Amino acid sequence: MEINKKFRNKSLAFVLPFMLLVGCGTTAQEKGQEDSSVKVSSSESNEEVKDTKAGENNRLPNVQILATGGTIAGGGESNTSTTDYKAGEVGVDELIKAVPEMKEIANVDGEQVVNIGSPDVTNEILLKLGKRVNELLASDNVDGIVITHGTDTLEETAYFLNLVVKSDKPVVVVGAMRPATAISADGPLNLYNAVKVASSKEARGKGTMVVLNDRIASARYVTKTNTTAPDTFKAEEMGYIGTIADDVYFNNTITRKHTTETDFDISTIEKLPQVDILYGHQNEGNYLFKAAVDADSKGIVYAGSGNGSMSEVADEAAKEAEDAGIEIVRSSRTGNGVVTPKDYISANSLNPQKARILLMLSLTKTEDKEKIQQYFDEY
Template structure:
């Protein structure tokens, strides 16, 4: 990076934030962005979560031109190993930091496999309008053309910007900005994997500056009713996947294992197979398990009283949330109520 280019970056960000650079905290959780491979051409079969936060930050010395950056290793895992305990720990740490006057924004480095779930969980429980940006990489840090450094650089700029304030938790990779609620991993391996298929990106990173073109209309972060500050566990909620020739075995097993909620990832508009599945869900509901109808399709609204008589069954529909995000909202809803009408309100709100 030339001295002139670095000065231009510093000037742009300083103007956006007023005198001085923003203070951005980078919380590291592992993932491919912190991964390493056997050689510079290893882009599959690498080992995730091997590189620590200081190494990540030192690999992008340009960060000091756009923000006062500090790093913290919260945990170090591949994101397929993400669980509720990690989420609670991360959320509490984020809220503690955002309450400090000397923190303007937070970047979270994360594995891409569950980045959409962690970001949506945080979108529902973060208690601040300050920017929170979740970032990852599709290639390990040791690879030719590793995407982690530029993704991290952009994420720090975004987290320190005025433009990102009040936008909810953001997912930023590949020069694209997505809303946590809507983004999903769209491809197993390409760098442009993160998409909001029908609703579209919120904006782009270009020339070391964020450009927003839309924003989410759903409640989030500081306006959310959910609070995990005193929670040590989350209710058990499981997902049952719909398919041709489906049976009730998984539903019965989850109920027997103590599920408080089940998300049914149905075919089409959340359709329920009869006679195998619908009776099993009815029986689960009568035992107190809250049932949410979602869809495996990945786009569109699951219509209430559309492919099932939800009022009669006392089911909830997921609106446009995919199954994995419907699970997160249902878990948090169950920390407040078991009233399905109230839970349905939450699904139409968040």
């Protein structure tokens, strides 16, 4: 990618941390493909991970960065545009080189899992990522993991990992709202902060965390609230668990079960059950419920109005789907609040997209409605 004159003359000071990204002459691999140039490939064993640590500063924690693409690895033609760019243009090596300050706080290695926009994350990718995280954290030579990710579905991946990671070592998911080529790109500092949190001993046992905009949030409570603003990720109802102001400060504890406390083990799972989200609205029909039944869906999350409210049409269609063996979860499209128990399974305070994640994993363990409700109440 070539830097234009306007970018070079007027904006260099703002994007210097990502100069290597836009001018190094190295392009990322094709969309969705693994990067063969990184130090550690996803097929390497833990012993090989140990070998890559040889000769590094043994006084610093070892942090592995798993890259999946997204805006933080995006590039565009204009340094003034924050929306006109292509996600997943930059590989993990360039991300690491662009923030050399990370080497002062941790021994950092990188691995490219995929390089895509986050709307293209599939269940297969979630399983691949979750298994790799568990594999790496089982090594004594990995102290924490940072995952770079597109922001659009970041909260879903983070919550998935919050439920399936079997270690108390820190796992931090990070992204950016501005591509690497934009003025005042937020990716470099977000990535640095994520590595700092993953390096912190105080971060152990807190489940999967999301770090953006100097805030530390639990994957269980955080959500994207704005289409383009850098401060889009918020935990409005439950609050953040910490903040970063040069140092890392944790202020709140997590009471929901996560990581080693959950029942979910994906080590032998090759496929997750299909769960769909249906959005409630005025004048809705029953045909989407019927389509889910015909498509052999195993679960439906209904994003109802208010307190997960259903129209008479939706309620009748949901009962028919339930009779056909589909688990129904009531969530809310409002964005905040608890959906109180009534008919069907209540999502508690989970938004529809996270309710889908938990229902998928629940269905790998049981089809018992009461047990699934227990998962929603505890996780």
